[in-house]
Amino acid sequence: MNTPCHDGIHHIKLPVTDLERSTEWYTTVLGARRLTRLDHRRPDGTLFAVILDIPGIAGRVELRLDPATAKSLSGYDFLTLAVTDKPAMDSWVTRLDSLGVHHSPLIVALVGWLLVVPDPDNLRLRFYTTEPHGLAASAVEFDSPWLGAGVTVEPDRHDVVSAIGRMTVLPGHEEEVLNLMHTVADATRQEDGCLAYRLHRAKDNPHAIVVYESWAGPDAMAAHQRTAHMDLFKKSASSLVEWPPQIELLSPEA
Incomplete structure (x- = not known):
């Protein structure tokens, strides 16, 4: 059977605990622009989602007020953005440091250099170089806590x-x-x-x-x-x- 076509990504939805805080963070860190005309409100006028236009990201990004889901996904690396090479990555480190934004050190990942930036809800935004680092496999930082996404197996409650x-x-x-x-x-x-x-x-x-x-x-x-x-x-x-x-x-x- 022929697979019907689509037109790519419409939008990405991220759960947050505080809409204004997360909107400010993505605006400051990624240069996002809030599309106020697309604010999502309930019939009583309560705001429950904000729509962002972020340079370099196909489609739009929706920040959805959903504290429970945001908490359950804490530590999850939901989105990885491409960066050309290590000098370009160094520029991101300089920018984040100038903003006082918490981030990982540069990490030797499987193929390229990796930078991890937790958002206000500890969802992990990642930057990854498209140019390989060219280092030996022994240099890969498998033990870095920034490479994990939390506990991979539900722990037995008696072990907790x-x-x-x-x-x-x-x-x-x-x-x-x-x-x-x-x-x-x-x-x-x-x-x-x-x-x-x-x-x-x-x-x-x-x-x-x-x-x-x-x-x-x-x-x-x-x-x-x-x-x-x-x-x-x-x-x-x-x-x-x-x-x-x-x-x-x-x-x-x-």
Whole structure:
């Protein structure tokens, strides 16, 4: 049978938790233009989707307000954009750094150079060179946490390890510690085996910070403690909070 033809990609839909935040991010990072006339609204006027025109992407990009799906896809590498060669990739690194946008280092992937940029919901936008890097297979960074897309096999609930960490911030250092913790959270969510890492602040005590974390197994949790971002946090925060933090391990019941 002959396959009916089509005219290519109409649009790409991405789930987001905050339409305005994600619109601003894609506008700043990729030069997107919001097509306000195509805003999607419910009969009561509630905005539920924004349409973007992004240079270099065929069709349009829809940002759909869908917090549950965005959360479930955290860490997924949904879109890879082509970049000519390493000098062009270096230009992207320079631009992202100038904007203060979190990104991976340049990675030796299977064929070309790879750069990974998490969006505000930790969906991974990737840049990949069309020109091969020409390096030996032994140089490929298979162990880079930026190459994974989260846990590939649903963990047995009896293997899952969770914990609650509590810290009391010394007066005058609240914002400094929160900034450190946001950096840790962004990096931790990229780690293999990380199921959740959520940062909270107590409503009745501005000095109290609570972290909930969940891991696919004890090895993943132990590896987290050996990461560079955790080492940096321990060195930076030990004089800013009552040290050490209180850690309470949890066991799943249902």
